[in-house]
Amino acid sequence: MNYQKLLEQIHKKKSFLCVGLDSDINKIPQFLRENINPILDFNKAIIDATAPYVVAYKLNTAFYEVLGYEGWLQLQSTINYIKFNHPDILVIADAKRGDIGNTSYQYAKAFFEIMDADAVTVAPYMGKDSVEPFLKYKDKWIIILNLTSNESASDLQTLHIEENGDLVYEHMLKKALEWGATCNKSMFVVGATKAESLMFVRKIVPDHFLLIPGIGAQSGSLEEVAKYGFNEYCGLIVNNSRGIIFASNEKDFPKVAREKALEMQQKMEEILRKNFII
Amino acid sequence: MNYQKLLEQIHKKKSFLCVGLDSDINKIPQFLRENINPILDFNKAIIDATAPYVVAYKLNTAFYEVLGYEGWLQLQSTINYIKFNHPDILVIADAKRGDIGNTSYQYAKAFFEIMDADAVTVAPYMGKDSVEPFLKYKDKWIIILNLTSNESASDLQTLHIEENGDLVYEHMLKKALEWGATCNKSMFVVGATKAESLMFVRKIVPDHFLLIPGIGAQSGSLEEVAKYGFNEYCGLIVNNSRGIIFASNEKDFPKVAREKALEMQQKMEEILRKNFII
Numbered sequence: 001m002n003y004q005k006l007l008e009q010i011h012k013k014k015s016f017l018c019v020g021l022d023s024d025i026n027k028i029p030q031f032l033r034e035n036i037n038p039i040l041d042f043n044k045a046i047i048d049a050t051a052p053y054v055v056a057y058k059l060n061t062a063f064y065e066v067l068g069y070e071g072w073l074q075l076q077s078t079i080n081y082i083k084f085n086h087p088d089i090l091v092i093a094d095a096k097r098g099d100i101g102n103t104s105y106q107y108a109k110a111f112f113e114i115m116d117a118d119a120v121t122v123a124p125y126m127g128k129d130s131v132e133p134f135l136k137y138k139d140k141w142i143i144i145l146n147l148t149s150n151e152s153a154s155d156l157q158t159l160h161i162e163e164n165g166d167l168v169y170e171h172m173l174k175k176a177l178e179w180g181a182t183c184n185k186s187m188f189v190v191g192a193t194k195a196e197s198l199m200f201v202r203k204i205v206p207d208h209f210l211l212i213p214g215i216g217a218q219s220g221s222l223e224e225v226a227k228y229g230f231n232e233y234c235g236l237i238v239n240n241s242r243g244i245i246f247a248s249n250e251k252d253f254p255k256v257a258r259e260k261a262l263e264m265q266q267k268m269e270e271i272l273r274k275n276f277i278i
Numbered sequence: 279m280n281y282q283k284l285l286e287q288i289h290k291k292k293s294f295l296c297v298g299l300d301s302d303i304n305k306i307p308q309f310l311r312e313n314i315n316p317i318l319d320f321n322k323a324i325i326d327a328t329a330p331y332v333v334a335y336k337l338n339t340a341f342y343e344v345l346g347y348e349g350w351l352q353l354q355s356t357i358n359y360i361k362f363n364h365p366d367i368l369v370i371a372d373a374k375r376g377d378i379g380n381t382s383y384q385y386a387k388a389f390f391e392i393m394d395a396d397a398v399t400v401a402p403y404m405g406k407d408s409v410e411p412f413l414k415y416k417d418k419w420i421i422i423l424n425l426t427s428n429e430s431a432s433d434l435q436t437l438h439i440e441e442n443g444d445l446v447y448e449h450m451l452k453k454a455l456e457w458g459a460t461c462n463k464s465m466f467v468v469g470a471t472k473a474e475s476l477m478f479v480r481k482i483v484p485d486h487f488l489l490i491p492g493i494g495a496q497s498g499s500l501e502e503v504a505k506y507g508f509n510e511y512c513g514l515i516v517n518n519s520r521g522i523i524f525a526s527n528e529k530d531f532p533k534v535a536r537e538k539a540l541e542m543q544q545k546m547e548e549i550l551r552k553n554f555i556i
Contacts, residue, residue, distance in 0.1 A: 022381070062377060062384035068392050069354060072347040098401050099340060099374050100428040103300070106340035114346050123376050125403040126426050127433030148404050150378040155405030155453050160440035168434070168446075175433050 001090050001118045002139045003184040006209070009055045009088055010234050014269040014278055018056035018092065018211070019261060020241030021046065021078065022063050027242075029249050039064070040074040044081055046245050049254035053265035056090035056237050057082055058211075059117075079115055090237075091118045092211070096145065098123035098130040108133040112140045119143050121189060121211075124172050128179045135180055142186050144176055147201065149191025149214030169197075173204040183207040190229070192238070195221065198228035206231055212238045222264075226271045234277050240264060279368050279396045280417045281462040284487070287333045287366055288512050292547040292556055296334035296370065296489070297539060298519030299324065299356065300341050305520075307527050317342070318352040322359055324523050327532035331543035334368035334515050335360055336489075337395075357393055368515075369396045370489070374423065376401035376408040386411040390418045397421050399467060399489075402450050406457045413458055420464050422454055425479065427469025427492030447475075451482040461485040470516070473502035484509055490516045500542075504549045512555050518542060 010016050021043050025033065028042045035041050047057065059078060064071035082091050093115060097107045111120040112134070119141035122131060134142035147157050147169040157169045164171065176186065183205070190201050192214035201210065212225055215238050222238065229236050244264070248256035272278045288294050299321050303311065306320045313319050325335065337356060342349035360369050371393060375385045389398040390412070397419035400409060412420035425435050425447040435447045442449065454464065461483070468479050470492035479488065490503055493516050500516065507514050522542070526534035550556045 024380075024384070060377075060381055062375075062381045062388065065388040066384045066392060068388075069347050069350040072350040076347060096375065096377050096401075097340075098376075098403075099338075100426065100430075102302075103338055103340045106302070106344045110340065110343040110346075114344060123374075123401045123403045125376075125401045125423055125434060126428055127430030127435070129428045129430045145403055148378065150404055150407045152378075152405030152407045156403060156446070156450065157405070159449075162438035162440040162443070165440070171437075172434065 005088070006055065006090060007233055009090075011278055013053060013055060013265070014272060015053050015055055015265040016234050016236050016238055016268055016272075017054045017261065017264050018058050018237045018239040019046065019050050019054050019244055020058045020060060020094070020213070020239050021245065022060045022241040023245065024063050025067060027246050029251070029253050031251065037074050037077070039067070039071065040077050040081075043074075043078045045254040046257050047082060047086070049258040050244065050261040051086050051089065053261040054089060056092055058092040058094045058239055058241075060094040060241075076115060079117060083116060090141075092143065093117035093120045096121050096123050098126055100126055100129040104130050105133040108137065112137050119187070121145065124176070128175070131176065131179055131181065135185055137185075140185065142181065143211050144172070144181065144186060144188050146172060146188040147190045147194055147197055149193045153191070153194075167200075170200060170204060173201065177205070183209070187211050187237070189213065192221070192225050195224035195228050198225065202229065202231065208235065210236055212236055215240050222267055222271065226275065230275055230277070232277070234272065238268070279366075283366070284333065284368060285511055287368075289556055291331060291333060291543070292550060293331050293333055293543040294512050294514050294516055294546055294550075295332045295539065295542050296336050296515045296517040297324065297328050297332050297522055298336045298338060298372070298491070298517050299523065300338045300519040301523065302341050303345060305524050307529070307531050309529065315352050315355070317345070317349065318355050318359075321352075321356045323532040324535050325360060325364070327536040328522065328539040329364050329367065331539040332367060334370055336370040336372045336517055336519075338372040338519075354393060357395060361394060368419075370421065371395035371398045374399050374401050376404055378404055378407040382408050383411040386415065390415050397465070399423065402454070405453070409454065409457050409459065413463055415463075418463065420459065421489050422450070422459065422464060422466050424450060424466040425468045425472055425475055427471045431469070431472075445478075448478060448482060451479065455483070461487070465489050465515070467491065468507070470499070470503050473499065473506050476503065476506035480507065480509065486513065488514055490514055493518050493521075500545055500549065504553065508553055508555070510555070512550065516546070
C-alpha cells in the first residue's frame with residue numbers, strides 16, 4: 001500500500017484508527033479457547049466487526065510466538081484473511097525486529113514477501129544496517145521505533161547526544177532521513193504518553209506518518225496527540241488494542257468491539273473535521 | 279543452564295566456541311533442499327558433527343521465520359534435538375526481540391518456556407522494560423545487544439551521552455547493571471571487530487559472559503578478542519556461523535564442519551592455556 005492509498009482510506013473512513021490484534025490466548029473469551037485455531041477465530045470475528053472503522057490492523061508477534069509454530073500459523077492466517085477480505089487495510093506486523101546485513105534482509109523477506117505484511121516495526125539500536133533492507137521494497141513500510149510510550153524510554157531515548165546536542169530520539173529521526181527513510185516508505189513509533197514531544201518529532205519529520213500506541217490502556221489522550229502530531233494530511237495512525245478487542249469477554253465480544261471501534265472512529269472524525277483535514 | 283555449568287563445559291571441552299545455525303535455505307547443500315525438513319536435517323548433521331567442540335549453539339530466528347510457520351517448526355525441532363541429545367550445550371535463540379510490559383513477558387515466555395531456549399538476545403532501545411521480564415527466569419539468560427560488529431553501530435552505540443559522558447554502549451552496560459542484569463543471568467553482545475573496546479566493556483562488567491559474533495566471515499581476530507575480553511574464568515563465548523556450517527556444499531559437509539570446529543577448538547584451547555584458564 002502506498003502513501004496516497006493510505007490517505008484515501010483515512011478520508012473515506014474518516015478514521016486514523018489502528019486496531020491492535022494483541023490476541024492473548026489468556027484474555028480471549030473462554031468459549032473460544034477450545035477451538036482448533038482459537039486466536040484466528042477470535043481475530044476473524046474482531047476484523048469482521050471493526051473493518052469499516054479502521055485503516056490498519058497491527059499484529060504483535062509476541063502473542064503468536066508464545067503459542068509456538070501453531071501461533072505463527074494463526075498469525076499468517078490472520079494476515080491472509082485481512083488481505084483477502086479487506087485489501088485496503090494496512091497490515092502491520094509489530095515485530096520490533098532489528099539485525100544486520102544478511103540477517104536483516106531475511107527479516108525483510110520474511111515479513112514483506114513470505115508473510116505479505118504491508119509494514120513491519122523495527123528497532124534501530126544497530127543503526128542503518130538494521131533499517132536499510134526494509135527500504136528496498138516498493139509499497140511496503142518500515143516503522144522505526146523512535147520515542148516509545150513506556151516509562152523506561154528515558155533510559156536512552158530522552159538523553160542527549162553530546163556530539164550534536166540532540167535527544168537520542170531526535171538524533172535517530174535525523175539518521176533515518178540520512179538512510180533514505182522517506183515518508184512514502186517509512187513511519188515512526190511515537191508514544192501517545194509523550195504527546196508534547198510530537199512537536200519536536202514533527203519539526204524533523206513533518207510529512208511522515210507516525211504510529212501512535214498508548215491510547216486507551218496506556219491512557220494517552222487523542223486530542224493531545226492530534227494537537228501536537230497532526231500534519232495537514234493527518235499523518236497519524238493511532239493504535240488501540242485492549243480497549244477494543246477485550247472490551248467484552250462474552251459471546252457479544254464482536255458487537256462490543258464494533259461499538260468501541262465506532263466510538264473511536266467518531267471521535268477521530270470530529271477531530272479530523274475540526275482540523276479541516278476532511 | 280547456570281553460570282557454573284557453563285564454566286564446567288568450557289573447561290571440559292577446552293573451548294568457548296558457539297556455532298551459529300544461520301541455516302539459510304539458499305546456502306545449505308543442494309541435495310538436502312528437497313527434503314521435507316531440509317533445515318532440520320542440515321542442523322542435525324551439523325550438530326552431530328560439531329557437538330564435541332562447542333559449548334553453545336546460536337539459532338538466528340530470521341533464517342527460520344523466512345520459511346514461515348514451517349521454519350518456526352524446524353527451529354523448535356532443532357532446539358528439541360539439541361536439548362535431548364546434548365543437554366549440556368547452551369541453546370541461544372538469537373531473536374533480538376525487545377518490547378515492553380506485557381508484550382515483553384510474552385516474548386520471555388515464548389523463548390524460555392515454550393521454545394525452551396537457554397538464552398535469548400534482546401535489543402535495549404526501549405530500556406529496562408524490554409529487559410526485566412527475561413531476568414525473572416532461573417537458569418535462563420538474557421543476552422543484551424551492546425556494541426555490535428556492524429559498521430553502522432556508530433550511528434548510535436559509539437556516540438557520547440551528554441548527561442554522563444559515557445559512550446552509549448557504556449551507558450547501556452551501566453543501566454543493565456542497575457536493572458539487575460547480574461552475571462549469572464545476563465550476557466552482552468560485543469562485536470569481535472571492536473576488540474579493543476572490549477577493554478572498556480570489561481571495566482564495567484568484569485564478570486559477565488560476552489557473546490562475540492564477527493569471528494570469521496566478519497574477520498575479527500580470536501587472539502585480539504581473547505587479549506582484551508578474557509576474564510579469569512574466560513568469560514567469552516565466540517560465535518562462528520558461515521565459516522563452519524557452510525565450509526562445504528557437498529555431501530561431506532558434516533565432516534568439513536567438524537574439521538573447522540575442531541580447528542577453532544584447538545586454537546581456543548591454546549589461547550585458554552596461554553592465559554592459564556585451563
